[in-house]
Amino acid sequence: GAGVSQSPRYKVAKRGQDVALRCDPISGHVSLFWYQQALGQGPEFLTYFQNEAQLDKSGLPSDRFFAERPEGSVSTLKIQRTQQEDSAVYLCASSLGGQGRYTEAFFGQGTRLTVV
Amino acid sequence: AQSVSQHNHHVILSEAASLELGCNYSYGGTVNLFWYVQYPGQHLQLLLKYFSGDPLVKGIKGFEAEFIKSKFSFNLRKPSVQWSDTAEYFCAVNSWGSQGNLIFGKGTKLSVKP
Numbered sequence: 001g002a003g004v005s006q007s008p009r010y011k012v013a014k015r016g017q018d019v020a021l022r023c024d025p026i027s028g029h030v031s032l033f034w035y036q037q038a039l040g041q042g043p044e045f046l047t048y049f050q051n052e053a054q055l056d057k058s059g060l061p062s063d064r065f066f067a068e069r070p071e072g073s074v075s076t077l078k079i080q081r082t083q084q085e086d087s088a089v090y091l092c093a094s095s096l097g098g099q100g101r102y103t104e105a106f107f108g109q110g111t112r113l114t115v116v
Numbered sequence: 117a118q119s120v121s122q123h124n125h126h127v128i129l130s131e132a133a134s135l136e137l138g139c140n141y142s143y144g145g146t147v148n149l150f151w152y153v154q155y156p157g158q159h160l161q162l163l164l165k166y167f168s169g170d171p172l173v174k175g176i177k178g179f180e181a182e183f184i185k186s187k188f189s190f191n192l193r194k195p196s197v198q199w200s201d202t203a204e205y206f207c208a209v210n211s212w213g214s215q216g217n218l219i220f221g222k223g224t225k226l227s228v229k230p
Contacts, residue, residue, distance in 0.1 A: 055215060056217065
């Protein structure tokens, strides 16, 4: 399809395990965002890419969280040594414009991560 | 720091009732304002947005929102809800001219009884 695609849709990880979450943005979209949505909360910003450059990672909660977008398209959010508080839905969004030029952000369906 | 407050956690209405969902934001500068909707099992979708100009904004599916700068509010309204409007609604803001990352409220779950 033409939308933002995320995989896997669901992930169960044992505490201490590393996980990798994938986002395929809409083709040609310059901006890519990751958000974390805990149960009963709104999405919270994690990090922002403009093409392959990670311009803002101020929302990453700890150094166990790492994101990359090496070729300016697909992005991966990696969480090392997962903990129970990492359980949440991880949302990816992409938009056509770059920094300072607002264009509509389109969201994927998210990856629901459960750490047991 | 920017923040968004949504007053109602869960709203239950009967079909044809009128809807108003409250949203207040905290930010000293110029902001862009958004309402997103998430239908059950689906992804977040943009309902409407306000950047500048007419403070009464019309969106899809008969929704509208009014920006009241003096009250830092951006309430969502619909004159007559339908069962298909059952969803979770999120108010969001970002700084004018910023990279575009959104600050979301906690969301309001709307249940419409047929």
